[in-house]
Amino acid sequence: MVAAHAGVSPMSVSNVLNGQPTSVAMRAAVHAAIEELGYVPNLAARQLASAAPTIIGLLHANDEHPVSAALLNGALTAATRLGVQLLLEPIVFPELASGWEKVAALRRRGAAAILLPPTFGEMMASAGGREEFECPVICVGAADEVPTLSTVRIDEFAAAQEVTEGLIARGHRRIGFLRLPAKFPAHAPRWHGYLAAMRRHGVTVEPELIAEGEFWFQEGLAAGGRLLDLPDPPTAIFASNDEMATGVLAAAQIRRVAVPKELSVVGFEDTYFAQNVWPPLTSVKIPMSAMSSTAVERLLREIRSVAKPSPSGPTSVVVPHTINWRASTGD
Amino acid sequence: MVAAHAGVSPMSVSNVLNGQPTSVAMRAAVHAAIEELGYVPNLAARQLASAAPTIIGLLHANDEHPVSAALLNGALTAATRLGVQLLLEPIVFPELASGWEKVAALRRRGAAAILLPPTFGEMMASAGGREEFECPVICVGAADEVPTLSTVRIDEFAAAQEVTEGLIARGHRRIGFLRLPAKFPAHAPRWHGYLAAMRRHGVTVEPELIAEGEFWFQEGLAAGGRLLDLPDPPTAIFASNDEMATGVLAAAQIRRVAVPKELSVVGFEDTYFAQNVWPPLTSVKIPMSAMSSTAVERLLREIRSVAKPSPSGPTSVVVPHTINWRASTGD
DNA sequence: CTGAAAGCGCTTACAG
């Protein structure tokens, strides 16, 4: 080991690097040598020698969705920083069975922990259970708490409530809502957040102002159109995600309904879309990249402590969200 | 090594796995043992022992653009399959100097090859030169050949020409073009492809039908609007990318210009956007995920052969593109 | 607090 250049044993270098108790002189010498030689620890050697494996598996829908992009980004950024290797297995969206196969494949390849994507992870959990994984697992970007799984997520209920209250504060009363089908995990918190805000401020929820759609632009366009064609249309529409919200924007444009003058529109997720439409879309930001980094960090910590004590239950990390008010609500 | 379970030496297992000449009996015994034990080679050990390093560094703009998502996806998929480790360094778009720093950082961390993203990679190349990297480098998704760098890309010139010819074949003569500023590498091939097709079919290029914009929806909206407000507006508009094309779609909607009845619109890149607008957008598909996988494979091969012979010059892999004709052109 | 010993699972370079 080159850093014995400092006149000390390789062991001492290892000790310094790993934060073992060392003398000040020792530390200084080692750090000087490291600096001078531009030394960087060899990950492969470290992985081989240490009992603790540092491979994390990732289930990933092979799509180009901005949220997926951010997830991958955050995971790989953390992996690079922490020296863990990432293994990616593609999944096909509704096929939960294939998910379990992929998890098994990852474990066979040495993954000591698994990172699960939103929706798919939650659906696997409700179909299976944590024990099936037999290793630390985190579902990143889960819409809500998952009974059997650790999560890193925002409080979507609170976010939906806040954004609805923001709309009420801007003077809206007839606030339409585009909900997701109930089978999707993201349905409940966003919908209930909307309801809670309406109730709390004594605003009546008109059934005619509620429409359902399944994620996509076209569904937002159609559902938004139905609401706008009402004899007494809403003055604001809160869509369960950005794609549907951009559909609403298009529905308004087609009908010459001015946004935000005659109609305010709000989305959810604040993806790349939100700022590539006109007018720029108010949306709830889900900091997926940071959440995914956090998930990798926590997974690594869990892996390392598994050898030692505390096999605790699932934990939830709830990170703060922000609401970006933009021109689509007159901001 | 567990697979000596087969009653042979670890060396033989290694030979079998690495395709060294072995007897049939040997191979059978080893494969049986592998099967039985569910054995998977330890990447870390392999990396440590082999002279050939298997770490590839990746410069990456930390954005949520669908093309970035696909790039990351493809790279990580190939990395998982080939057992190479990926290191990611975030870059900030126009700061080429930071790019060189990041490359140095990656090399220090053990990266034996570098994967460069579109635009940024090409701009670094024209500002620096291959020798600066001192290792195999590929610029994935480059718009055109790069004199000093290997590339994996589509023939954007040909694609732009084809799509323009498709428009001509559909009866259009007044075909507008939204070009990128000349400083961006993607400008030239797309623009020249358009010009070549027009010339080839004897269709006059009207200067008034050419507008310039810088990638974003808003720019497409504005530039598209200018063309549509002309006394004699174009019947088709070819935008240099999907964001601008969706801007054109919005500009048409605002003016109640029916797409595709009165106006056809074409984009470039065929990102997630193209199918999340109305009408679905005709666009040139850049298979970024597959291209990025290919780039990782080639980089690995180059790393392995570097120890041996042939330090050849930069190579270009041109993969086939497809044009997805959709409703925005009446298909 | 420090370091000599042994080993992580593979491969290279070589001898049979």
Next chain:
DNA sequence: CTGAAAGCGCTTACAG
């Protein structure tokens, strides 16, 4: 074609 030897760069578990 096959395998005994040595070593990749680190760490664990221990003795000083």
